[in-house]
Amino acid sequence: MQVYVLLFNAGTENEGIHTLKIQEGDRNVVLMFESEDDATRYGLMLEAQDFLSPAVECFESEEIEEFCEGAHYECVLVPEGTLALPPETNVEELDWNPEDDGRSPHPKSPDSETSLSTLSDAELERIRRQLEGLL
Template structure:
């Protein structure tokens, strides 16, 4: 199945994928409908976020990427109607943007053992670039 995701810097050497932090989880939203993804991108832009590109990608590839990166993939189905507070949070873009992202930071301190190594991050970056 093909889904739509939001990518930042899609045509650069440093692409990133839109995630939402919910508690300690980072979620990647996958939209079943392109129109829904484009509306969400416009809401981000209206809140002065960077403007993402809506990209059509195979759902299995995104889910595999998320698993490798320690993210959770969340499908926003066609005609999605939130049933609880968690689902309502998903439809509202976050109020604030992370100043530092995993994809662009070059001056981070050394990572703890439980975090991804630089080699693993490079592999994940290449995998994300391959999705483009």
């Protein structure tokens, strides 16, 4: 089955995938959208929050599942027609640096120009309920 995910710097050596960070268990979750339109809508909502502009890319679900397993991420299938909403706030420090040239072994950068705030407990609970509703 084909799914759509959000990528940053798609097609470059510094490609990154959008994940939701769930504090409980310190988990990263990749959203796999059944519908390209739903993924595009989600990406536009991220942009509206002054997040980086993602590209919507199509993959086989098995490929994303294998990637997630290797990266110790989880993945959630977002059924077509589901209005997935991004968190109201974003994590403070990205696990990926959009300006990394690919030569640095650790892409985290405390000097990143992206200023993001941490998720509140209430926001985490809202995201958890939303993700559980998708399953």
